Amino acid sequence: MIVKPIPYGRQHITEEDIQAVVETLRSDYLTQGPKINEFETAFAAYTGANYAVAVSNATAGLHLCAVTLGVKPGDKVIVPPITFAATANCIRYCGGEVVFCDIDKETYLMDIHKLKSMLEAAPKGAYKGIILVDFAGYPVYLKEFKKLADEYGLWIIEDACHAPGGYFVDEEGKKQYCGNGEFADLAVFSFHPVKHIATGEGGMITTNSKERYDKLCLYRTHGITKDPVLLHENHGGWYYEMQELGYNYRITDFQAALGISQLKRADAGLKKRQEIAQRYNQAFARVENLSIPYVSDDIYHAYHLYVIQVKDRLGLYDYLRKNHIHAQVHYIPLHLMPYYQGLGNKKGDLPVAEAYYEHCLSLPMYPTLSEENVECIIKNVLLYVSCNK
Numbered sequence: 001m002i003v004k005p006i007p008y009g010r011q012h013i014t015e016e017d018i019q020a021v022v023e024t025l026r027s028d029y030l031t032q033g034p035k036i037n038e039f040e041t042a043f044a045a046y047t048g049a050n051y052a053v054a055v056s057n058a059t060a061g062l063h064l065c066a067v068t069l070g071v072k073p074g075d076k077v078i079v080p081p082i083t084f085a086a087t088a089n090c091i092r093y094c095g096g097e098v099v100f101c102d103i104d105k106e107t108y109l110m111d112i113h114k115l116k117s118m119l120e121a122a123p124k125g126a127y128k129g130i131i132l133v134d135f136a137g138y139p140v141y142l143k144e145f146k147k148l149a150d151e152y153g154l155w156i157i158e159d160a161c162h163a164p165g166g167y168f169v170d171e172e173g174k175k176q177y178c179g180n181g182e183f184a185d186l187a188v189f190s191f192h193p194v195k196h197i198a199t200g201e202g203g204m205i206t207t208n209s210k211e212r213y214d215k216l217c218l219y220r221t222h223g224i225t226k227d228p229v230l231l232h233e234n235h236g237g238w239y240y241e242m243q244e245l246g247y248n249y250r251i252t253d254f255q256a257a258l259g260i261s262q263l264k265r266a267d268a269g270l271k272k273r274q275e276i277a278q279r280y281n282q283a284f285a286r287v288e289n290l291s292i293p294y295v296s297d298d299i300y301h302a303y304h305l306y307v308i309q310v311k312d313r314l315g316l317y318d319y320l321r322k323n324h325i326h327a328q329v330h331y332i333p334l335h336l337m338p339y340y341q342g343l344g345n346k347k348g349d350l351p352v353a354e355a356y357y358e359h360c361l362s363l364p365m366y367p368t369l370s371e372e373n374v375e376c377i378i379k380n381v382l383l384y385v386s387c388n389k
């Protein structure tokens with residue numbers, strides 16, 4: 001019998017989603033139609049940001065952010081090492097220099113104390129910006145980072161790919177949703193199938209700045225505008241101008257239709273992720289050689305990932321795989337990738353991230369993970385860990 005493995009993450013597609021896509025396929029627009037604006041409006045409302053710009057994927061979105069913020073060759077930008085490669089690569093696309101800052105050993109997010117030391121040690125103006133990642137779905141306490149960023153004249157990109165719907169509660173008791181534009185200049189979300197909202201490929205940028213929003217729209221479509229107010233000349237109804245060197249980073253209308261339909265279930269999906277995390281927490285809380293993700297009372301974790309630390313990570317990974325449970329590792333520290341080592345980074349540079357990597361393992365986490373599967377995962381993890389002390 002062929003057993004279907006349990007992946008670490010997967011999409012949830014309903015009949016309603018399929019209908020929404022089919023309707024759009026039957027409509028007049030496959031791309032550049034009304035569904036895109038509808039998706040952007042709904043997503044902006046979901047995050048609380050003033051503007052949203054849908055893009056072909058989050059990697060393109062991050063690149064657009066870097067272009068919009070004017071990253072130039074030689075500009076130094078600070079990035080955490082525990083993230084997907086795209087977070088840092090967007091700076092390299094523009095010729096900028098990626099400088100890594102180590103993570104906090106509890107939250108696995110960028111360590112603000114280390115960031116502060118880096119900024120204090122460098123001449124004023126040495127860095128242009130910071131990219132902060134809501135890693136695994138844990139919202140960065142952006143208010144503190146914003147204070148520091150303002151002090152040093154830095155912009156902030158929030159890589160919120162793991163955290164739509166997540167928030168932290170500030171000192172005034174206000175819920176600050178990931179990507180709400182209050183603290184970061186720009187935020188980016190991904191709609192890859194393992195993420196909370198799936199459109200196949202897809203992404204969204206949110207911001208509260210009209211100026212940045214206009215630039216993002218321009219760069220998303222080749223740097224071309226037809227807006228009569230912005231044109232240098234006007235030869236008639238067909239006339240457009242390419243005013244900047246832009247890209248084709250558009251999403252299609254049928255993907256946007258899927259996104260709109262998925263967004264309606266986003267909160268229900270988050271709730272389910274929370275329930276699965278509670279069950280894992282309960283099962284693993286007092287297990288020797290295993291630790292569960294840190295949470296604090298003032299955050300609402302979006303649980304894109306449920307990351308444990310386990311003494312014998314390779315052994316557990318292999319054992320689970322033999323039992324058709326496909327756990328995953330997030331992430332191999334970015335500064336240790338051959339490409340980034342080639343740029344002068346090396347082992348030993350970021351000890352907390354490197355120690356984290358030695359023992360981290362992401363257990364399956366997605367809203368349609370059945371109770372039976374959750375119990376099977378728990379049973380297998382406990383069995384392996386108790387027999388391999």
Ligand SMILES: Cc1ncc(COP(=O)(O)O)c(C=O)c1O
Pocket residue numbers: 057058059060083084086087133159161162189190191192202203
């Ligand atoms: C933190 C983070 N940033 C960026 C990306 C890139 O997203 P996409 O696959 O939509 O380009 C991912 C995707 O895995 C991610 O996890």
